[in-house]
Structure formats: structure tokens, C-alpha cells
Amino acid sequence: MNETVKRAVEIIKSSNTRDLRIMEVCGTHTHEIFRMGIRKLLPENIKLISGPGCPVCVTPVDYIDEAVMLALEKNAVICTFGDLVRVPGTSMSLALARGKGAKVVTVYSPLDATKYAEEHPSEEVVFLSVGFETTAPSDCISVKTAVRKNLKNYSVLTSNKTMPGAYRAMKDSADAFLYPGHVHAITGTGILKELLSEGVSGVVTGFTAAEITTALATVLKKTETGKPFFENCYPRVVRDEGNVAAMKIIDEFMEPCDAVWRGIGEIKNSGLKLRSKYADYDARIKFSLPVINGKPNPACRCGQVLQGKILPSDCPLFGRACTPEHPVGACMVSGEGACSAFYLYGGNK
Amino acid sequence: MCVGLSAKVIEVSDGTAVVDASGARRSVSAELIEDLEPGDYVMVHAGAAIARITDDDENESSLLLEGLLK
Amino acid sequence: MDDRITLAHGAGGSQTSYLIDKVFKKNLSNPFFTADDASVLPRPEGKIAMSTDGFIVSPPFFNGGNIGKLSVCGTVNDLSCMGARPLYLTCSFIIEEGLEISLLEKAVESMAKTAEESGVVIVAGDTKVAGKGQVDKLFITTTGVGEVLPGVDLSGANAKTGDKIIVTGDIGRHGCCILLSRDDYGIDADVKSDCAPLWKSVERALNAVPDIHVIRDATRGGVGTVLYEIAAQSSVGIKLVSSAVPVSPEVRGVCGLLGLEPLYLACEGTLVMITPPDKADLLLETLHKQPYFENAQIIGEVISEDVGHVVTETEVGTETYLPKPGNELLPRIC
Numbered sequence: 001m002n003e004t005v006k007r008a009v010e011i012i013k014s015s016n017t018r019d020l021r022i023m024e025v026c027g028t029h030t031h032e033i034f035r036m037g038i039r040k041l042l043p044e045n046i047k048l049i050s051g052p053g054c055p056v057c058v059t060p061v062d063y064i065d066e067a068v069m070l071a072l073e074k075n076a077v078i079c080t081f082g083d084l085v086r087v088p089g090t091s092m093s094l095a096l097a098r099g100k101g102a103k104v105v106t107v108y109s110p111l112d113a114t115k116y117a118e119e120h121p122s123e124e125v126v127f128l129s130v131g132f133e134t135t136a137p138s139d140c141i142s143v144k145t146a147v148r149k150n151l152k153n154y155s156v157l158t159s160n161k162t163m164p165g166a167y168r169a170m171k172d173s174a175d176a177f178l179y180p181g182h183v184h185a186i187t188g189t190g191i192l193k194e195l196l197s198e199g200v201s202g203v204v205t206g207f208t209a210a211e212i213t214t215a216l217a218t219v220l221k222k223t224e225t226g227k228p229f230f231e232n233c234y235p236r237v238v239r240d241e242g243n244v245a246a247m248k249i250i251d252e253f254m255e256p257c258d259a260v261w262r263g264i265g266e267i268k269n270s271g272l273k274l275r276s277k278y279a280d281y282d283a284r285i286k287f288s289l290p291v292i293n294g295k296p297n298p299a300c301r302c303g304q305v306l307q308g309k310i311l312p313s314d315c316p317l318f319g320r321a322c323t324p325e326h327p328v329g330a331c332m333v334s335g336e337g338a339c340s341a342f343y344l345y346g347g348n349k
Numbered sequence: 350m351c352v353g354l355s356a357k358v359i360e361v362s363d364g365t366a367v368v369d370a371s372g373a374r375r376s377v378s379a380e381l382i383e384d385l386e387p388g389d390y391v392m393v394h395a396g397a398a399i400a401r402i403t404d405d406d407e408n409e410s411s412l413l414l415e416g417l418l419k
Numbered sequence: 420m421d422d423r424i425t426l427a428h429g430a431g432g433s434q435t436s437y438l439i440d441k442v443f444k445k446n447l448s449n450p451f452f453t454a455d456d457a458s459v460l461p462r463p464e465g466k467i468a469m470s471t472d473g474f475i476v477s478p479p480f481f482n483g484g485n486i487g488k489l490s491v492c493g494t495v496n497d498l499s500c501m502g503a504r505p506l507y508l509t510c511s512f513i514i515e516e517g518l519e520i521s522l523l524e525k526a527v528e529s530m531a532k533t534a535e536e537s538g539v540v541i542v543a544g545d546t547k548v549a550g551k552g553q554v555d556k557l558f559i560t561t562t563g564v565g566e567v568l569p570g571v572d573l574s575g576a577n578a579k580t581g582d583k584i585i586v587t588g589d590i591g592r593h594g595c596c597i598l599l600s601r602d603d604y605g606i607d608a609d610v611k612s613d614c615a616p617l618w619k620s621v622e623r624a625l626n627a628v629p630d631i632h633v634i635r636d637a638t639r640g641g642v643g644t645v646l647y648e649i650a651a652q653s654s655v656g657i658k659l660v661s662s663a664v665p666v667s668p669e670v671r672g673v674c675g676l677l678g679l680e681p682l683y684l685a686c687e688g689t690l691v692m693i694t695p696p697d698k699a700d701l702l703l704e705t706l707h708k709q710p711y712f713e714n715a716q717i718i719g720e721v722i723s724e725d726v727g728h729v730v731t732e733t734e735v736g737t738e739t740y741l742p743k744p745g746n747e748l749l750p751r752i753c
Contacts (some may be wrong), residue, residue: 002407003411004407011414011417017405026351027351034739035739036735036739037735037739038735040737041735062674076351077420108396108605108676109365109377109396109397110395111396112604131351131395135394138396141380141381180351181391182351182399185392213414214410214414215415235403236406237392238400243381245380246381246399249380256408325745335742344740344743345740346728354676369672370675370676371608371671372608372672373607373673374607
């Protein structure tokens with residue numbers, strides 16, 4: 001263990017603060033916290049809750065159904081981040097659709113999808129545009145590139161989400177947030193200071209052992225003061241003003257919309273969709289997709305897991321009907337989901 | 350939610366940068382950061398450089414802890 | 420003669436003879452490899468070990484090797500893991516119509532060279548040609564017979580509490596190299612496959628420490644998968660010190676970009692060895708002197724708790740399970 005981590009861990013272990021619920025709202029934080037076994041460092045009365053921070057997990061079933069329909073019925077080539085390939089839809093995942101003849105290409109970046117469209121002019125290419133503010137700029141650059149190169153065979157199926165609505169929806173479930181570092185590298189800290197003025201506490205942090213433990217130590221120390229707090233524990237990446245160019249390109253191509261978060265429900269103005277000016281690149285419009293109402297499994301208790309009301313292992317499906325190989329609920333579908341991480345890393349071992 | 354990797358900028362041209370993460374090189378969009386130059390360190394996510402990095406995690410965390418214990 | 424494989428090359432007539440003469444006999448000729456229906460071979464003295472493996476790899480030529488070299492290494496290494504000196508190998512080719520004959524020839528040349536390095540003789544072969552699109556360029560299946568060294572008893576079920584776990588080199592290079600050669604993700608890195616025939620090095624390790632308990636090659640699924648297999652077979656737990664696992668910076672960089680874990684990437688010339696604790700230093704010292712094993716490291720030990728699991732010590736000083744390897748490797752953004 002290096003010196004910085006050691007010092008942070010000492011602060012955490014020796015804390016005698018009041019009962020505390022700290023919510024991380026970032027799948028990568030969830031993943032790293034489980035991978036490093038950070039929960040085991042915390043005193044009994046301090047709980048870490050894995051909130052709705054994984055964009056794949058909060059993507060509704062209908063969205064997968066739309067993608068499957070595009071692939072199988074509209075003969076579109078689906079370009080997607082690997083995370084989405086195995087997520088179950090109402091009747092099947094994209095992985096299963098591939099077995100039925102769908103063409104699904106995994107890409108590292110939305111820009112690889114535009115490149116694919118450019119190189120395959122006879123194919124209709126749809127990029128699955130999911131993710132939070134961190135990913136939205138890349139999605140927009142891909143549309144910008146398609147416009148500039150006049151690619152008629154490229155469109156995006158948006159299910160982009162934004163965090164502020166989620167923070168407000170979850171604020172009663174937690175005493176403090178670990179805010180996602182890379183979201184705020186884009187948006188800056190203005191919204192977090194606004195939340196502070198509403199009495200919501202939290203710290204924004206990075207992803208290494210030193211950063212996560214330092215952020216937790218900060219939350220514990222600041223809690224002792226008894227006042228709401230906000231601290232930027234990731235200034236090497238997160239500036240107060242955020243990334244102005246990135247915010248500008250999002251605003252140019254996308255506009256806010258209401259969005260359904262799987263496991264939570266609809267949150268006003270928590271989504272992004274393409275502006276009508278770019279309707280030619282909106283897969284829903286281009287392919288006249290019908291409104292689909294997907295059916296999640298009713299026994300799934302992901303909503304309560306995301307709010308920290310139950311542990312993953314308290315859900316009747318966990319580890320039995322619902323496993324990473326056969327996920328049923330939102331929190332099991334991606335390696336970043338709370339249930340998946342809990343399952344894979346041995347929960348409270 | 351957002352896997353990021355810090356990488357060093359090797360070359361910049363035309364809104365694109367080649368970055369190097371311990372020997373793995375890839376070209377990424379440089380459109381989101383003004384005046385990117387070879388030698389800069391950036392955080393890369395989904396094919397775009399999203400932030401210029403100014404310190405390392407150890408040093409920054411260490412400074413934050415010192416402030417906390419003051 | 421055309422420089423590409425046609426269906427006629429697999430039809431058994433003059434084209435087939437031509438291919439056999441110019442590609443196979445030219446490279447694989449030896450007294451056991453005859454025109455008869457089967458080879459007749461002297462019987463080894465000890466127990467025999469036998470293994471078979473099919474090879475499909477896309478692309479078939481990659482940095483550090485090709486499907487021909489791989490097909491010999493794979494079976495030679497499987498035999499080596501049982502402490503068996505590889506003696507005889509058979510090979511079966513399924514070739515896609517339209518493949519350049521020069522590519523086939525290169526693959527066969529590599530097979531001959533790799534067989535020679537391992538001391539194994541290729542004693543029989545078969546060729547079929549499949550229609551365009553029915554196979555991807557070239558599939559090779561090899562079957563090997565080896566003679567188990569006297570006094571050696573290796574099995575995945577032999578790991579005992581207290582044993583030390585060694586990995587014989589830096590991990591994940593083959594899987595990473597193939598990922599890069601497919602160029603699906605636009606990443607460029609100098610990663611060479613670790614594909615290598617390991618028998619001679621394994622033999623010297625076994626000569627120094629005959630009571631090694633387990634040797635396993637960390638092919639598909641990588642070191643993580645192998646450790647889980649051994650934990651289950653031996654009904655033990657495995658404690659892994661993640662920070663001790665050797666990974667080259669380039670492999671780490673590629674994995675970082677794509678959100679992958681090197682422990683699940685395939686190796687084709689890297690083994691996991693499990694040894695009684697009092698022999699660990701001697702074994703490590705011996706390994707360091709052998710080709711391909713210069714970077715061998717102790718990466719953990721066998722424990723009696725957490726049966727069936729691999730436990731890792733993390734950078735904050737706690738323990739967690741290494742996730743059980745599952746599905747196909749997909750890069751993630753989340």
C-alpha cells in the first residue's frame with residue numbers, strides 16, 4: 001500500500017462520525033470500489049450505496065428492443081460500445097440478435113462508427129448513443145463529422161442521460177455523494193455548488209486507490225463539521241468551468257428531454273436527444289420506429305438496490321435467476337452495475 | 350460510468366491527436382481541448398480527449414489529505 | 420500452376436499430389452511420414468500422454484507467429500503440462516478455397532521449424548479444401564502423443580495448501596496481439612505474441628524439481644481462468660497478489676484503453692506452475708535460466724479457505740474475489 005492510500009485509510013478507519021450513507025453515482029466508481037474491496041475499510045455505521053451511475057444499467061428495456069428491431073427488421077448495422085451487447089431486451093439481447101443474422105459491430109468510439117459508415121456506403125449504420133455528459137461530446141462529434149462528410153447512411157439512436165436530475169432524485173437516499181469525476185470534467189462544478197446551496201453534500205473524485213480513499217476521508221472529515229459541504233478532490237482533471245468546448249458542442253447538437261431511468265422511472269429533463277435540425281441523423285425518425293413498451297421482469301428489485309434500501313443479496317433473484325451470464329435486472333446487466341459487481345467480487349467477503 | 354485513461358499527446362493535427370498510454374497509441378479527437386500540444390497529458394474517454402491533466406493522482410491526493418488534517 | 424488453392428487441390432487427384440509434394444513433403448518429410456494409410460511407430464517405454472486441439476485464429480498471421488506455429492505449440496505445450504516429452508504429432512488442414520498457396524506454405528514451414536525446436540516428429544497429415552466462405556482461410560487440428568517422464572505426476576487436482584504459484588512470463592500478450600492485429604479498435608502498440616514451444620524449458624524445470632504439483636498453460640481465458648480451474652479441481656482457494664503478476668506496459672496500456680483485464684487475455688507461451696513451497700526458490704531460479712521463462716514470478720499461494728475461489732489482495736490492503744471469467748471479451752466505456 002502506498003503512503004497516500006495508507007494515510008487516507010487511517011483517517012477512514014479512525015473516523016467516529018455519525019451514521020452516514022455515501023452514494024457513488026458512477027459505474028466506474030462502483031466497479032473500482034468493489035474491485036478494491038473499499039467497503040471493508042469502512043466503519044459499520046458508514047454505508048456505501050451504488051446509485052444510478054452506470055448508463056448501461058439505467059438504459060430501459062425498450063431501448064434494446066429498438067436496437068434489435070433496427071438490426072433485424074430494418075437491416076441496419078448496429079455500432080455499439082461493448083457494454084450494451086449482452087443487455088437483455090424484452091425478447092432478446094443484441095448478442096442473441098447477432099445469432100439471428102443481425103450485424104453488430106463493437107466500437108471503442110462513436111467516431112469509429114462514423115468511420116465505419118464512411119467505409120461501408122451501401123450499409124445503413126446506427127450508433128447506439130448511450131452514456132452521460134462524459135460521452136455525449138464524442139457522440140456529437142460523430143454527428144458533426146457525418147454532417148461535414150455528408151454521410152447519408154449514418155444515424156444515432158439516442159438514450160443519453162444527464163446527471164443533475166438523478167442527483168436530485170436520489171438526494172434523500174444519501175447523506176453525501178461521490179460525484180463522478182469525468183462527468184464534471186465536462187460540466188464543471190457549477191451544478192454541484194448549486195446542489196450545495198440546496199443542502200446537498202458531496203465531493204467530486206477520480207478513480208485510483210489514492211483518489212477514492214482520499215475522497216472518502218474528505219467526506220468523513222467534512223461531515224464532522226456538521227455543515228453541508230462540497231469539495232473538488234479531482235482538480236487535476238475537473239475545472240470549475242468544466243470543458244467549455246464540450247458543453248458547446250453538446251448544446252449545438254442535442255437538447256434536453258425527459259428520460260426513463262431503468263429501475264427508477266422517468267426523471268424530467270434528464271435526457272438528451274438530437275435537435276430537430278439534425279433529424280436526418282436521428283434513427284428513430286429516419287426509420288420511423290414505433291413506440292415500444294418493453295417489459296422488465298416484475299420480480300426485479302433494482303430500484304431499491306439503486307436507492308440503497310436493500311443489498312443486492314436481498315433480492316430474491318440475485319445469484320439465482322439473475323447472474324452476470326443471465327442478467328434479469330438493470331444492476332446485473334453491466335460489469336459496472338451494483339449487483340454485478342457485488343456478485344463478481346464476492347459481495348461482503 | 351466513464352472509463353478514462355490518462356495518456357500523453359504525441360502529435361496533433363487537424364482536430365486529431367495521437368496519444369500514447371504506456372506504449373498503446375491511438376488517434377483521438379482533439380476538438381474539445383484548445384491548443385493541445387505534443388507533450389501534454391490528457392484524459393481520454395470514448396475516442397476524445399476530454400480534459401488536460403495538470404498533476405498526478407498521488408501528489409494531488411497527498412496535498413488534499415494535508416489540507417484535511419490542518 | 421495457379422498460386423491459389425482450388426477445390427481440385429482437395430479432390431485427391433494430381434492437384435492434391437502436387438500440393439502434398441510441394442508444400443507438405445518438402446517441409447515435413449521424415450521416415451515415419453509415409454504414403455501409407457497410417458504411420459507405424461515405435462512404442463515409448465513410459466506412460467503415454469495424448470492431446471488434440473483445433474486452431475482457428477483470425478488473422479492467421481500475426482506479430483510473433485502464425486497459425487502453423489501456434490498449432491504445434493498448442494499441442495506440444497499441452498503435452499508438456501502433463502510432463503510428457505512430445506514424440507509424435509499429426510495434423511489436419513481445412514483450407515479455404517482461394518487461399519494463397521504461399522501463405523499455406525509459410526504456415527507449414529513454421530510448423531516444421533517449431534516441431535524441430537520441440538523435438539517432436541510430424542508423422543501424419545490430412546488436407547481438405549472447403550468452399551469459399553465455409554472456413555476462414557485455414558483451420559489446423561493437431562494431435563500429439565508424448566511420453567510422460569518417470570516420477571512426474573502433474574494434474575490440476577494436485578494443488579495443496581501452502582503451495583506457491585508461479586507464472587512463467589508476462590501475461591496476456593497473445594490475446595492482446597490478436598486483438599491489435601484485427602484492428603477493430605484503431606489501437607497501435609508493439610505487442611508480440613508469446614506463442615512458443617515450451618517443452619525443452621519445461622523438461623529442465625522438471626529435472627530440477629520433479630515434484631511440481633501442477634503445470635497448466637494459460638491459453639484461452641488467460642491466467643485468471645486457469646487459476647479458477649485449478650481451485651475447483653483441487654478443492655482449494657487461491658490467493659493471488661495482483662501487483663506481482665507481470666504485465667508488459669504495452670499490454671497494460673491497451674487494456675486500459677479498452678477497459679479489459681490482462682488476467683483474462685490468452686497466453687500461448689506462458690504457464691502457471693504450482694509447486695511445494697520449499698521448492699519454489701529452486702524452481703524460480705531454474706526457470707529464470709530457460710528460454711521463454713526469464714520473467715517468471717511467484718504470484719500467489721494455495722490456501723485452505725475460500726475453496727473454489729481466487730482471492731486477491733488489493734491496493735488498499737483488503738481482499739476481494741477475482742471475478743470469475745465469463746463471457747466474450749468486449750471493450751467497455753462504463
